[in-house]
Amino acid sequence: MKRETRRLVVYSTVFSIASFGVAAAMSLSAGVFAVGGPVGVFLDPVINLTVPLLLISIGFQVINSKGGPLLMGLISAALFAVAFLPFLALTNVVVGLAVEGSSRILGYRGMRAVVVNTALAGGLEGIVSVLLGALFVGYLINATLALIFTVAYFAESSVIGIMSQSLGSYLLKSGVLK
């Protein structure tokens, strides 16, 4: 393996595994996936879009090279596939592709790039996972609720993006990141 590829693989594996572990722990201990009703199906991503998304977003900033978001998405997809959650696996592939595209245009560091990348990753992960879950598991979704929650996912993940930007700039200033 070339040096750059090796760096890409190691970093993206470390960050996706960390994010996956935190996501599994949080969603299991919260148990909102069991809440019924029309609102219940939308609640699981709300938890997934806090600390796990923060880790993913910092991962984008740390890797800082082409192919990083796509590889992180693919590794997370593999992890979710191992955990028997096919719709989350597909969602992560979609998110990886989307963020790869946006980061090619905007870059990886700096306020605008981080917020847009994170908002795209989080919002897409939220709504696509709900839609694919509906397709796979077979429940019905309310259209207006879906619209409201899409806006909520994007808003929440842009807030996370601002947090991740502040953490990333601290890491850059202190010299941990190069």
Add this chain to the structure above:
Amino acid sequence: MPALILISATAALTNGVLQMGFTALVHRKWRVIVIEAAVVAASFIVLSNFHRLYLFPFATRIMTYVNSYLIASELVDRPTVLDVFGERGVPLVIALAYYPTFISVGRELIENLKVRGLKFSPSKVVLPLLVFTIKVANELEAAYTVKLYGKFRRTLPKLGLWDYLFVLSSVVVSCLSLVILR
């Protein structure tokens, strides 16, 4: 190790309560067991209230995986893994060392907070852990670049029928002994 893989594999097919109990009895970390029991009980109550009990095996299954990972990180001898698999065992060894390292770092963090008389706040915990994560990634990359010292390249041995029988019987024996003797 094969015993754990077998148990985890069977947990994917059945409802997983037995496997979870068995693996919990093997590692015997009571704090972890209490948390797991609370999580499983909560998910059972919520799921049965909402008539979605078909989702319940997911909880026990994941608990089984967590338990077997804890057992493996404690019991598996890491030099032996390197000895048998050579270079290919490195990711496995790293994966096994992941949890104990993070636990020890977290303990140090909280101790330092206590000693300095600082209040517990999320940012004071998140930042050091983040720095540590980045350092881990850095060092992993360095380790792969520098390569391991010594003769670590080898082809994996091919197994015959008798080897499989031997492995199977050792799995049964180790399953029994782990429960009875510990």
